[in-house]
Amino acid sequence: MNDETRPTAERPVAKPGPIKPLGKVVAVTSGKGGVGKTFVSANLAAALAKRGQKVLVLDADLGLANLDVVLNLYPKITLHDVFTGKAKLEEAIVRAPGGFSVLLAGSGMVEYSRLTPTVRQDFLHIMSGLLPHYDIVLLDTGAGISDVVLFAVSLASEVLVVATPEPTSLTDAYATIKVLVGEQQRRTIRMVINQTARMGDGRAITTQLQQVLDRFVVAKPGEKVRLIHMGDIPADTAVRQAVMRRQLLILSTPGCPAALAVSQLAGKIEDTLINKPL
Template sequence: MLSPETLPPMSVAVPPALQPVRTLAVTGGKGGVGKTNVSANLAIALSELGKRTLLLDADLGLANVDVLLGLSPRHTLADLVAGRCSLDEVILEGPSGVMIVPAASGRRHMAELRPAEHAGLVNVFNDLQRDLDMLVVDTAAGITDSVLTFCQAAQDTLVVVCDEPASITDAYALIKVLARERGVGQVQVVANMVRSPQEGRGLYEKLSRVCERFIGDVSLNYLGAVPQCEWLRMSVQRQQAVVRAYPASPSARALTEIARRTARWQAPTAPRGHVEFFVERMLRQGVPA
């Protein structure tokens, strides 16, 4: 088991060859809104656009990125925390060359890691010598400390919402907590499983009006809408990303366009370099994950 007694001091020098990484945490106020589907397809589409992308499954206790993509990992983050493997041994190569760090499903202790174990993860991530452009983090749903801390640590937070009252209410609650308790000033929004572009835009505007009225100190940016289509349902059944299985489908085109918009974001100017800076920043907020 990783422990602070066996770890070097938490100070990281940025290797000069590694470039700053853009980190995006994908989340949702409630389960069932298609958050993991958006995360996985977005990461794969970014990779297809030439961005060196790593997808981190941060739903530590109920992970399903590997299931969604039909992958069979030999190791997960649970093995890493237990000291059974290295970080490089956890990383899978997924569709279109995207790198994937799978978490464990049904491991309650992974959802309740102690601070010492988080510190161990940081120092293991320090040794990852991979040049990345984008880190996409698929968080759990809800407003647990883990979700909030991942969103606070990332440079950008993307909230997935669908057109049902519980989704809108929970998305608003999540954004309110992120703004008031964690200082998140901007949130990206994707409307998922919509019947038309107009429905997606209307859903965003509904959420934006409520946030502007009752929160005030957070700005929302509309990244786009993903339609519910038969091709998306079929890709899930086949355990494939829709952007790969049916690239001409309405949902795949929408997800690829969202990836194009994300790819145009300016790279971070601070020399954070690669993935350990994301994890280190997460821990140095002083909030238990």
């Protein structure tokens, strides 16, 4: 960050609004941790890359990043080095198994766990540098509704909320959606239900959430929030095996039910978001 953009005591920093995405940006988020959000981000990226898309996944969980663990990567340069000026943006971009690019945050970045003006400006600068070079950028956000998570989500043209059928996950997903509607004026939220037991469970869950939103959450007078069910990912023993081996399911067991579901999700993302003009 140069002297012209660095906050000073003499010149108050205006609170900048979200940038208009220069490309297709999807925030993969969740209300609750442990629902498979990073698993979905990584395997969705691999499935999209397999379809010929140029994909980057940015680990936007600046405080508790773990995308590197899922991908079995040991980066020498992370987003922290770019933020602090120790490295250039292009030096921090790593090629991941599966043919997509990643920008890893580095775990334990305490100074980036709060949305300060410096963190906001640095993040905006990073995004502006990335977006023109990719067909789609996936933001693997932290869970919940902290200011850092909400800011990362605000940069996305689309939001993909990952939840499981567990009541705690659905309660937190509802709370997250409510905040996104109230603070970011979101009118459309896309849902993926992970670890479903039976075919059709996810659509039924999405319908139930929609009914609750219709009753208690109002976007504008006469305007409802729309949940779009993007797919289910069934409970599958191959998922745990791949996670424990730090492998992408799409690569290790491409024919298993969960991998096929992620591939179908990639097809929907490609058809509705990537091939659709902004």
